[in-house]
Amino acid sequence: MYDIMIVEDDDKIASMLLDYIRKYGYNGFIVDDFDLVLDRFHTRKPHMVLLDINLPSYDGYYWCRQIRAVSACPIIVISARNGKMDQLMALENGADDYMTKPFHYEIVMAKIRNQLRRAHGDFAVKERVIRLSGLLLYPERMELHLNGKSVAMSKKETVLLETLIERSPRIVSREVILDKLWDDTFVDDNTLSVNITRIRKRLADLGIEHALETVRGTGYRLNPVWADEEAR
Structure with missing residues (x-):
């Protein structure tokens, strides 16, 4: 209801x-x-x-x-x-x-x-779900789920994490992320770093640590380390 x-x-x-x-x-x-x-x-x-x-x-x-x-x-x-x-x-x-x-x-x-x-209801577009090794991102809800737990995210956090998940385990360059989140608008390195920190916090809220890797001079990579931990 x-x-x-x-x-x-x-x-x-x-x-x-x-x-x-x-x-x-x-x-x-x-x-x-x-x-x-x-x-x-x-x-x-x-x-x-x-x-x-x-x-x-x-x-x-x-x-x-x-x-x-x-x-x-x-x-x-x-x-x-x-x-x-x-x-x-x-x-x-x-x-x-x-x-x-x-x-x-x-x-x-x-x-x-x-x-x-x-x-x-009847007119609703089928909801998208972005999946990676049991991690579920619902872009329209702006929610991230894992093993029955969920966290709310902002719009930019959702777009950023969707980009990382879709390319995992490949490296996503800073240029690709900046283009996805801010188009042609100039932002400094600190703005991007703040958003990456927020993604790490959302993952940590679900018990995921050390999954988002900084590749110096290139960009970022999301490694599904939580899947390996559950398999042990």
């Missing part, structure tokens, strides 16, 4: 949304601590987010970016702001749809069903 996260500081609207979501057979929950939106997202892992813009502390644009950095799940922004710039900002920050208040709850539910079908 699909789970929907509601981030809305108007208690009446949040409760009404939750009632309709449950009426149509979905699970739902309301975030009531607006400093812990991303924590609740990680804990519950919802299939969709309904997100208001005018929130305490950080606005909805901020939380939209935070969620989109770790997940491709649908985000529908629901806001009293009806300007074109507000809608444009929501979409540019990662939202999939935008609705202005006041709204008809039946239309909200229709948009919810449509987004769920696109992401998870």
Whole structure:
């Protein structure tokens, strides 16, 4: 059953949304601590987010970016702001749809069903899985799995690791990685090093140590050392 996260500081609207979501057979929950939106997202892992813009502390644009950095799940922004710039900002920050208040709850539910079908149901594109010796990378989810454990990744981390996995155990040059992640944009060596360090951290979270090798003067190589360890 699909789970929907509601981030809305108007208690009446949040409760009404939750009632309709449950009426149509979905699970739902309301975030009531607006400093812990991303924590609740990680804990519950919802299939969709309904997100208001005018929130305490950080606005909805901020939380939209935070969620989109770790997940491709649908985000529908629901806001009293009806300007074109507000809608444009929501979409540019990662939202999939935008609705202005006041709204008809039946239309909200229709948009919810449509987004769920696109992401998870009849209209969903078959999910890609990048595999290497039991290591599973889900690019659309931005998740890495091994032996029942999983870690969330950012978009750039996902692209970087996908490139390393697809070429493993060959060396991937710095030029190839830079082109994949930043196109023609100039970045310094430290930026690339930071992203490599983050990949090592994600692998370590799954119990994989010393798999990502730095080949001095050339690039990087991902060695599936975890497969050898399991075979012993």
